[in-house]
Amino acid sequence: MTTGKFQFKNYMGDTPPEFANHSEEECARILDYYDIPWMYEPRTFVLERDEEGNVIEAFTPDFYLTEQDLFVELTTMKQAHVTKKNMKIRKVKERFPEVNIKLFYKRDFLKLAEKFGLRTDHNP
Numbered sequence: 790m791t792t793g794k795f796q797f798k799n800y801m802g803d804t805p806p807e808f809a810n811h812s813e814e815e816c817a818r819i820l821d822y823y824d825i826p827w828m829y830e831p832r833t834f835v836l837e838r839d840e841e842g843n844v845i846e847a848f849t850p851d852f853y854l855t856e857q858d859l860f861v862e863l864t865t866m867k868q869a870h871v872t873k874k875n876m877k878i879r880k881v882k883e884r885f886p887e888v889n890i891k892l893f894y895k896r897d898f899l900k901l902a903e904k905f906g907l908r909t910d911h912n913p
Contacts, residue, residue, distance in 0.1 A: 799826045801855055806830075812865045813851055816893075820852070828853040832860070834888070836880045848877040850890060860890040 795814075799821050800806060806829035808814045813829075820827045831853045837846035850860035862878065864871050871894065878892050 797821050799824055801826050801828045802831065809851075810865070813863055816852065816861075816863050820854070825857075826855045828855060834881050834885060836877065836884060846877075846880075848881055850881075858889055860888060861893055862890065863893045 795818065797806070797817060800817070806817065808817070808829070817827065817829070830849050830851060833847050833849040835844050835847050837844075839845050850862045852861040852863070853859070854861060860881075862874060864874050866874075871892070874892060878890055881888060881890050
């Protein structure tokens with residue numbers, strides 16, 4: 790699959806991924822480098838519904854690592870701004886205890902980016 794000019798060899802989706810930001814694309818490149826099969830935003834978890842059954846809160850993690858059975862959410866926001874994502878991750882774990890999910894912070898991404906010489910000068 791491709792996005793821009795890059796072809797992902799380990800992408801397991803049916804249509805090319807359309808990343809929300811540059812950091813997600815760089816993360817996908819790292820997954821490909823390590824030959825880790827992955828999907829991009831394959832599932833949305835409904836966290837809350839109103840009385841009529843309408844979805845009022847949901848969460849879609851960025852990546853699903855198929856061989857590890859692990860959902861990964863990448864956040865490059867400043868640490869002080871990730872409280873909302875942490876709450877959603879906690880709700881996913883409470884409502885779907887069988888689901889493995891991990892929040893990957895900006896500091897984690899920057900360490901990998903430095904290791905692989907990736908650009909981090911784009912807005913997340």
